[in-house]
Amino acid sequence: MNDIALFYPEIFLAIMGFVVLAVGIPIRKYTVTSAITFATLIVAIIIMAVTPHSSAYGITVNRFSEYFAIVLLISALFISLPVSKYLGKRSEIFYSALIFSSLGMIIVAETWNLIIAFVAFESVSIMTYVMSAYGGKQRNLEATVKYFFTGTIATTFIILGVAFYYFSVGTFTLSTLNTMQTATKPTMLLALLFLLIGFGFKLAIFPMHQWAIDAYDGTENDVSAFLSTGTKIMAFVIVLKIFLVGFSAYTAPVYYFFVILSVLTMTYANVAALSQNNVKRLLAYSSVAQAGYLILVLAVVSYIGIGNKPGIVDLAIASGMFYSLVYIFMKGGSFLAMNMVKQDNVTFDAISGLGKRSPYVAASFSILLLSLAGIPLTGGFLAKYFLFLSVIEGGLWWLAVIAILNSAISVFYYMKVMRYLFWEEPKGEFSTDDGNKAAVIISAAIVVFLGVFYVIFPTLINISSQIVG
C-alpha cells in the first residue's frame, strides 16, 4: 500500500476538482472558486515536491518527472492569478476544468507509458477546449472551433502512432531496452511519423502551427498564456520521452525529422512575425519560434544518441528543461501583459504609450520581450546560451549558426513592440487594476532572477539523466 503515496498529488487534484465544482453551486461568488483553485495549485506543488521517488502502475516519480510536473503546475497558476479582468466573471466549471487539466499534465510528466500518456494528454486537450471557448464571444468560439478540429485530427494521428508503436515493439512502455531488440521493424518508422505529426500539432511546429496563431489570438489572454505555455511544455515533455527514449534505436530518422522541422519552424515563424500588426498574433508567432528552439534539444540528443557522451546529452536535456522553466514565465507574463489593454483585439495602436501610463508594467513587459529575444541578464539569455552551447558541443555548428541568426532576426519584432510601448503617444484605454500589473511585474522579476542566479542550471544537469525513467 506504500505505492499510494505516489498518487497523492493526483488524488488531491482530482478531489479538489470536484470540490470546486460542488462549491460553485451554492456559492455564486466566483472569486471564492478562483481563490480555492489558486490555493489548490500551490498545495499541489508542495505535495509534488515531497512525493517519494518510486515507480508503480505505470507512474514513475523521479527528479526529472517531478521537475516537469512542478513546472507545468506553475504554468497553470498563471491562469488562476487574481487578475481582475476575468475575476468573478467565470463560473466554477472553468476553474474545475483548469484543475483537471493540471491533473492530466502531471500524469503526462510522470508516465513513461504511451497509453497512459495518451489518455492524460487527451484529457488535458478536452479541458482546454472548454477553457478556450469560455469567453463566449464570437472570436473565442471561432478560435476554439479551429483549435478543436485540428486537435481532434492530431489525436487521430497520435492514436495511430501509438498503435503502430505497440505493433512493432510489443509494449506501451517507453524504455531504451525495448527498442533495441526490435530495431529493424519498418512499422517503427510509421509509428514515428504518426506520433511526430500528432504531437507536432500540439507543439505547434512549422507545418502544423496555423491553429496556434488563431487560437492564441482568439482566446482570452490568460487562456492563451496557458495554451502557449502549459500545453506546449507538456507536449515537449512527452515528445522528449517518446523520441529520445522510445525511439532510442531509431536516432537517424528522429534526427533528420527534428533538424528539418526545427530549422523550418524557427525561420518561418520569425519571418512571419516581422509583418504582424497585432501584438497577440506576434506573440503567437514568437511562441512558434520558441518551439523551434526547444526541439533543437531533440535534434542534438538524437544526433549524439542517448547512451553516448553523457556529458553533452545531459547538458542538452538540461538546457531544454531550463528553457521550459524560463519560457513559462516569459511567455505567460507577456500574454498576461495584454490584460492591460481593455479591447480584445490588441493591435499596436492599442498598446502604444503604455510606458507613459504605467511605466513599471511597460518596463516589465519589455524585460519579458528582451528575455524572449535572448538579451543578457534575463533568463531567456541563459536558456538560449546553454541551448546553443549544447548544440555546438554536439557538433552541429551549422545548426547553431541558423538558430542564432534567427534569434538575431527576432530582435526586430520584439524591439518593434517596445518602440510602441515607450515612444508613441497613448491612443487606447488601459486598465489601472493592480492585479493586472502585479502579474506582469512578478513574471519579469522571476525572469531576471533566473537570468542572474546561475545556480539552478548545474542542478538540472544532474537531474537530466533521469529522462530514461
Place this chain on the structure above:
Amino acid sequence: MLAFDILIISIIFGIAAFFTGRYAKETASILSGVLLILIAAFSIMRFSSYSRGFVSQYSITISNSIGLYFSVGVSGLTDALLILTGIVMLIAILITDREYGSTFFGLEMLVEVGLIGLLISRDFLFFYIFWELVLVPVYFMIGRYGRDNKDSISLKFFVYTHIGSVFILLSIFTLYSYSITYLGYYTFEIGPLMGIVHSLPAFELGFVLFGFFFGFLVKMPSFPIHSWLPDSYYSAPYPATVILAGAISMMGGYGLFGILMEAYSAIPLWVLYFLAALGIISIIYFALTAMFQRNIKKMMAFASASAMGFVTLSFAASLIESAGSYYSVKLIEASGGMFQIVAHGLIMALVFSALYYISRNTKTDSVYGLGGIYREAPMLSSFALIGFLASLGLPGFAGFIGEFSIVVGVFQAISWYIFFVIFGMIITASYHIWTAQRSLYGPYNESLGFIRDVRAGEFLILIFLVLVIFLFGIYPNLIFHNLVNYANSIFGVIS
C-alpha cells in the same frame, strides 16, 4: 579584488541614477566623477610601478562542474581603457541636457557599468553579458531621444551590432566545447581558452576566428560592415554620439588587442594581410567619404571610423611582424595601436562636445549653415579648432603619438603600401582644415544672429579634455609604458 569592487560600486551607482528625479544631472555627474577618481586611484596604486600580466585578479566560483566562474583581472591595456571609459562617460553625462530626465542619466550610467564589466572580465560568459548590456541603453538613447528617422536607425544599430555579437558567442561556444579536449576541464576563462586556439582543427579555427573578427570589426567599425555607423552617429543625441565614438568603438579595439592578441600565433598570415588591407581601406575610404559630407556631425563620424582604421592596421601589422622575420618593432606597433584607441576616444569626446555646444547655440551643425562663428564665439570655436587639429593628428596632441608609432611600425610590415596610409592622412588633414576654415572662420553668416559663447562650466569641461589630450600628447609615457608592458607580456619579448 579592487577592480571587482569598482564594478560593484558602478552597478550600485547605475541603479541609483535611475531614481534621482530632479537632481539627476548633478547626481550622475558626481557618481561618474567618483568612479573616475576610483579608477585613477586604482591605476596609480597598481600601475605606477612596472607590472606585467594581470593584476587585481579575483574569481568567484559559480559552478565547478560546467566551469562557470566570474573571474576578474586588469592588464595595462585594460587599465588605460578604464581611464578612457571613465573620462568619456563623465563628459557624456556633463554635456547631457537636463531636460532628458533621470532615465537618460540612468541609461548612461548603465553603459558605464557594461563597459567596466566587459573590460575587467576575464571570463567569456560575463564578458559577453556585459558586451551585450552596453547595446540596450544605447538603443534606448538613440530611439527615444534621437532625431530624424530615429526608430529605424536605432533598430538598425541594435540588430547590426547584435548580429556581430552573436558571432562572438558562437566562437565562445566552440572554444568552450574544445576546452575539455585540450585542457581536460570545461572553462569559460579567456586566458586558457585563447591558449588553445592554435591547436584547434582547421575548420573550427576558421569558425572561431571569423566569429571574433566579425564581431569586433562591426564595433570598430571597419570598412565593409560599417553601414550602421553614419546613421547612428548622426541620429543619436550628442551625449550618445560621444559614447558611440569614444566608448563603443573602443570595444572593437579592446576585442582585438585585449582578447584576440592572446592567440596571435594561431592567426594565419593571409588573414592578417587581409585585415591590414581592411584597415588601409577604412582609413582612405572613410576619409574620402567624410570629405563629401556637408554635416559636421556626420563628417566627424566618418573621421572617427577612419581613425579606427589605424587600430585595425596596427593590430594586423604587429602580428605580421611577430610571424615574419621582420625587425622586431611589433611592440611599438601594438602599443601605438592601443594608444590610438585611447587617443581617438578622448579626441572624439572633445570634438563632439564642442560640436554639441556649437549646434546648441546656433541650432545647426551643417558646414554651410555655420560660417565665421569665431567673431561671435571665439572661445567655442577655438575649442572646436583644437578638436579638429587633434583629430587630424597634429604633433603635440595625443592622436599624433598613436598615428606616428603606427606608421613607423607598419612600414616594416607592408613597405611601400604605406603610401596609401599617408594618402589617407593627407585627405584627413585637408577636410578637417577645410571644415574649420569654412565653419569657424571666414565671413560671418549673418543669418545666425547673436551666438552665445561657452559658459564657465562648459569651459571647464572642454579645457579638461584639451588638457588631458595635451598631457597624453607631450608625455605619453603615462600610459604608454603600461601598454608596452602588456604587449611584452603577450609576445614574451624582453625589450
